[in-house]
Amino acid sequence: NCIIAASDYYLDDDGKKAADLYQKACEFGHPDGCKWAGWLYMTGFGVDSDYVRAIKFYDVACKADDLEACVNIGFMFENGAGVDQSYSAARDIYHLACERGALQGCNNLGYFYQEGRGVEKDIRKAKSLYEKSCNDEAVWGCNNLGGLYYKGLGVERDIQKMLHYNKMACDRDLTIGCDALGAIYLHGRGVPIDYQRALEYFQKSCSNNSMLGCSFLATMYASGQGVTKNLKKGLKLLTRACEHGSNLGCNLLKVHLANEKAQ
Structure with a gap:
């Protein structure tokens, strides 16, 4: 009941009440409560960000075999959040999580x-781990596998395989996969330029709050690439991206405003 109530508060953007109830569920011995309390304190959603507190909650959940919580601990060691940064500690946690079936752990270890x-450094090993993690549970593995084929790292460069794996990621709503596909078709990198496909991928990523996707979509509207030129819509999208912290969005906004003023 605490988990259900906490989830309702989370969906209502009340992170403070959600955190209190997740913590209570954790105290009652429910690993999900520990994991989600850790996530709220790690991200600072509705509560003051507290990495030390977050990792304590994750540790309880991880010891109760919540592998997602284990992977999150690895992430915190990787980035030095609440603990001293240690790639070796993160590596060991990712390895253990991967061996126990946490496919995001396999992807992170692959990276x-x-x-x-x-x-x-071992690209062959990375590829094997990405292949293992590329499924419904860990779409980052698909995206990273596509990156290997695009760059020709440890494999023969193959744009079609890159498109295949990044489409798998995009179809499962990983926005960076959609952004990569949009850029490929927008600029014709290894494929013929296809503004319509680029537009579709950027629209999807932007609708899922990718500010990179919104910035590229804005440039298409502002310049009339594949769509009827609509500078007003382009500037609105760039303003949104800039306000959400996109340096690309801010820079493009300055360029378009300067051009508009010059005209």
Whole structure:
């Protein structure tokens, strides 16, 4: 009952009441309560951000076999949030979570092998881990696998495979996958320019709150690429992106406003 009530408050954007009830559920021994209390304190949703408190809640959930909480602890070690940054500690947690079936842990571990974080760089190993994690539960694996094929890292460069894997990510609402596809078709990078497809991918990512997608969509409207030119709509989208912290959105907004003033 505490979990259900907390979820209702969360959906109503009342993070404080949600955190209180998730914490109560945690005290009653419910791992989900611990995990979600940790998430609220990690993100500062409705409560003051408190990484130390967050990791304590995650630790209780992780010890109760909530693998998502374990992966989040790895993320905090990776980024030095509430703990001293340690790639080796994050690596060990991701490895354990992956071995126990947490596919996001496999993806994160794959990225460590791709970048050489806490391990010797091994693109082949990274690819294997991305392949393992590329399914409904961990779409980042699909996106990262697409990135390997696009860059030709450890594999022969293959745009069609990149499109396949990034589309899998985009279809499951991972906005960065949609943004990558939109950019490919907008600029004709390895494929013929296709403004209609680019527009569709950017519209999807923007509607899912990708400010990068909104910025690209805005430029298409502002310049009339694949759509009827609509500078007003383009500037509105760029303003939204800029207000939400997109440097690209802010820079493009300045350029378009300057051009408009010059005319």
